[in-house]
Amino acid sequence: MLMLRKFARDVPAVIGLVIVLFALVVAIFGPWLAPYPGDIVASHLLQRLKPPSAAFPFGTDNLGRDMLSRVILGTRGALEVAVTVVVLAMAIGVPLGLVAGYRAGWLSETIMRVTDVFLALPQLILALALAQLLTPSLESAMLALALTYWPFFTRLVYAETRRLQASLFVDALRGIGASSGRILFAHILPNAISPVIVRATIGMGFTILVAAVLGFLGMGATPPAPDWGLTISESRNYLPSAWWYSTFPGLAILVTVLGFNLLGDGLRDFVDPRLRRSR
């Protein structure tokens, strides 16, 4: 309870949590919340490019589809991509970090040198090149993002494991004959998980941003998907008159990413008081 109260006093973190929960609700119940759920594929040419009004609070696009509905329906895709990428990246990065951190040796050295190389490369460009080589599609984009994001987890888990494997309780476990696998996954991993969760939360926001760039450049979702990045790229042909067409999907990206970042910052202070943001 005390911890919950401590978290509740961190206003930015609570705002972040509220935004993330709101985004989750919108993603799950999108088809029921959207005023015109059929507007993923429908087109109503008579009402194309209408400015915001009571009937269409966010206006309509070049095919007369309701922008509010499309922004709502795009939430699910954005979160699905982010969750998939972050979970995949964790599935690759966390075990590698554990193995590399537990015992020094050639395996550990190899893993960490490869990690360093990936960290020394700009993620966006690597992901773009990889997505193109895997033939552009939403699946390729997700795979490319995961394949370029895992090193962040490896670095983090490596540092934590290095610290923990020297501690007394691990010595004790070794003494009573626990296997390496058991020590790593049942004892070290739970102790190293907090920074991983923080990183994953911030990584969600970051992935939504990079995935939107891929969508914008036409390397991710394909029409008529209500993808935010893709929509912004389609809207460029209708500027400057249809300002609402570009504005609202971008605001949706901004608010969602902001939510994950605020929550991640709050969680970091919460799980690790040593790193307390000076305020």
Add this chain to the structure above:
Amino acid sequence: MLRFVLRRVLYALPSLFGLLMVTFLLVRIVPADPAAVLAGDNATPQQIAAIRHQYGFDRPLTEQLALYLNQVMRFDFGESQYSHRAVGFDLRQRLPATLELTLAALVIATVLGIPLGVVAGVFHNRWPDFVVRVLSITGIAIASFWIAIMLQLLFAMQLGWLPLRGEMSSGIDPPPVVTHSLILDSLFAGRWDVFGDALRHLVLPAVTLSLGGLATITRFTRAGVLETLQKDFVLYERAVGYPKRRLIWVYVLRNSVIAAVTQIGLLFGSFIAGAVVVESIFDWPGIGNYTVQAILTADYKVMLAATLLIGLVYTLVNILTDLVHAWLDPRLWEQP
């Protein structure tokens, strides 16, 4: 100091080698057959085989690697399959425009970010601090391609204050090419009209590119200032009545910016990567735009060469950053 420099450069060698390996393996490890993609949809098996032979994809991997390393050493990346010009030549010609853009963004981010961070730190938990914090949190969460379009919409299309895209207005007679940086070339030629025009074209892309970095520099400066303000020497100098403005903007600032300077270096690398998006929106004639076009059209040679070049610049800047950091903070020399 010299030993530190040497060690830092040595540490970078594995990274550079890894970079070469990644770009080399990237094309050869993916399931799609690069030769088939290069040949196009309607190619016959014979044509595909011919292309495979021409690019050397049918030779053993070690032999291909030796060939590749040899090419990189000579900065010879073959020719673009679309423009049919040498990729190395194109890249060299376009690099100055990208450097111009990233440096301008870096200057904007630093010149605004450090004072904003100091103000936020000094007015800790009062309204200027809150405003700066909200702005910096937003700056990191914003999609650069979206803010680019919003800035174009407002300042170029609606208000008409700044040009929409490109590096120079059409109808202007360009100055003689010396460096391929329009700003420098117009200065050398004494062409103030071109210089002004080029600057106006630089504003929107540079501001867009700088936003994420501006937020980062502000955050790090603020944290540094908050930490320094707790130090004993600040308390002492306040107690003896030292002028407050000079204390903050000289002594506190000098002790607070070390972390921010490291960030500036890292940002340069991320700006070069971010330039990919910004350049393609503003139609800026740099390597970012060139890279996006190559990736979208699956122009493999350009794609690899550009990735390699950007990675190279990125690594070199990281080394430079460490050296500057060590120069600012001599304690680092002593570390093993």
